[in-house]
Amino acid sequence: MSLYHLILNAVVLLCIVGTSGQNVNTLNNINASPVAADENNPNYWIQQAQFTLRSKLAPLNTRVAKNVIFFVGDGMSITTLAATRAYLGQKYGLTGEEVTLSFETFPFTGLAKTYCVNENVADSACSGTAYLSGVKNNVGTLGVSAAVAHRDCYAQLNRNNTFTGIMDWAQKAGKATGLVTNMRVTHATPAAAYANSANRHWEADLDQPEDALRCDDIAKQLVRGEVGSKINVILGGGRGNFFSKHERDAEDERGHREDGVDLIREWIFRKERMGGKPTYVYKRNDLLMINEKDYDNVLGLFTRSHMPNNYDTPRDKPSLSEMTQKAIQILSQNRNGYFLFVEGGRIDLAHHASRAHIALDETAELARAVEAAMRMVNLEETLIVVTADHSHTMTYSGHSRRGADILGVADLKHATDHLRFTILSYANGPGFKPTSHDHRHNLKYDDIGDMKYRYPSMVPTHRELHAGDDVAVFAKGPWAHLFSGNYEQNYIPHAIAYAACMGPGLTICK
Incomplete structure (x- = not known):
């Protein structure tokens, strides 16, 4: 052979x-x-x-994209991808570096520039606004132009400063729409798909100062808003933002609202009034048992706040892969196709804590979700795009032997102080350890094998900070070649809309 x-x-x-x-x-x-x-x-x-x-020699696919699945790994830097390859490969007896993640096999790849209008390093709010609405804005704001300063509710209320994006465009094109995340569904990244807010942290009324209460909080916009109210499938965490702090839910946890509104009941009532067939779930088995023929609208809020890390997810909570698959099953019932947005958000939380091991494991889970989606759809008519919102400061270095444990230490010969150093480390973050007697911290006192180990950081900060480098964009399906090259992050939704014949701009249909 x-x-x-x-x-x-x-x-x-x-x-x-x-x-x-x-x-x-x-x-x-x-x-x-x-x-x-x-x-x-x-x-x-x-x-x-x-x-x-x-x-790569296959003919270009220039059909209309009936369906679009847009994956975002929050904080999934290119370094994170490279380290995750080694992490996964080594779990299965390979050296690891030669491994390719599911979406890295996509035929077209580009680089997106992530800066925001007022800062050179993005947060998840301004970057989410860019790749979901096509407009760049200020850090900490959602679905509002750069004319709106952070926390300026008065400017937010000016309709000239707000806009919708690709979720709205898909709805107006007659497509079903869905939102899946392992974060709160009102958190910055998913909220960028449907909300207009001068402050990403106004997730519930309890989070707003008195002078901002005239601006609807993000949870309220998801249930009552022009775009949010029309989303068919919503799966993730953040249940507390939807009911009163004076009440307890079925898992005996208090809500995070002060206005006494029960937005979960209201969501069901509104969907029924619109002629839909809604259902609400908060357990994994209830989600997996849903017959897509019976319900066309599903709200799944599985935790009070963010969902747990993939490695320690309880059996009664669904994984990102499972939520993605169920969303596709339900949305696929629409004859006009669908737009599904999926966020793997816990990559970002792990990096902020300098916990590289968890960040790589969460990236692997996102790759699982992408592969699961690929097996369920017809790629001749489904465009899949995978990217990140911003980068992180984790580095991958050391000139170690091929196949060295990516979560371990580099070869000693390169350190002039003759102390060990980890292959992965951060430019800043809570992993900083003070030195003594002008000597670097000695790793022999650390339990590097601990899943929650905080990898060394050069500069002490309470949370590791985002980085400003470009992020990778991977695309497969109709018009995937539009995502090649280097471009501004806000170009992404315009290219998706062109391929799927939706939105007010240039499309293949007009």
Whole structure:
């Protein structure tokens, strides 16, 4: 058998392992080459490159995108992707560096510039506004122009300063719409899909100062807003923002509202009044048991605040992959197609805590969700885009041997003080440890194997901060080639709208 066919068989084998059922095997997230021994043969690299070349020679798909699935890994920097490849590969006995995440096999890749109008490093609010509405704005604000300063409710109320985006465009094109996240559904990234707010933190009325109460909080906009009220599937955390602080829910947790409004009941009532067939769930099994023929609107709020990390998710809480699959099943009932937005948000929280191990595990879960989606849809008529909102300061360095534990320490020979250092580290963050007697902290006193270990940081900050480098954009399906090159982040929704014939701008249909 030729080396080309060995490579082909290895890729195919890894793509078909464990494909039955809804639970996605981690091995499905990776595509690896044959055994490392072949790497000593020049023909191995030649045939590998030829295989990649052949995979890119398919004709461009210029059909209308009936469906769009837009994935965002919050804080998923390019360094995070590279480290996650090694992390996943090493879990399955490979050296790791040769591994490819599910969406890294997509034929078209670009780079998006993430800065915001008033700051050179983005937060999730201004970046979310850019890639979901097509307009750049100020840090900390959602769905409002840069004419609105942070926390300026008066300016927010000026209709000239607000706009909608791709979620609204899809609804007006007759498509079903959905929102999936493992964060609060009112958090900055998902909120950018439907809300207009001068402050990303105004998630419930209890979060607003008195002079801002005339501006609807984000949870209220999700239920009553022009765009939010029409979203068909909403799955994630943040249940507390939807009911009173004086009440307890079915899991005996208090709400986070002061106005006494029960937005969950109101959501059901509004959907029924609009002729829909709604249901509300808060447990994993209830979600998985939903028959998509019975309900066209589903609200799933599974935790009071953010959902748990993937590695320690309780059995009664769904994973990001499971929520993604169920959303696709429900939205697929619409004959005009659908737009689904999926956020893997806990990558960002892990980086902020300098917990690199958890960040890589959460990135792997996002790759699982992407692969699960790919197996469920017709890629001839479904555009899938995967990107990040901003970067983080984690670095990957050390010149260690091939296959060295990505979560471990680098070779000692490179440190002039003869102390060990981790392959992954941060420019700033809570992982900083003060030195003594002019010596760097000695890692021999640390439990690096702890899942929650805070990786070393150069500068002490309460939370590790975002970084300003470009983020990768991966695309597959109709008009995926529009996402090649380097561009402003706010270009992304305009390219999606063009491919799917929706929105007020240029499209393939007009």
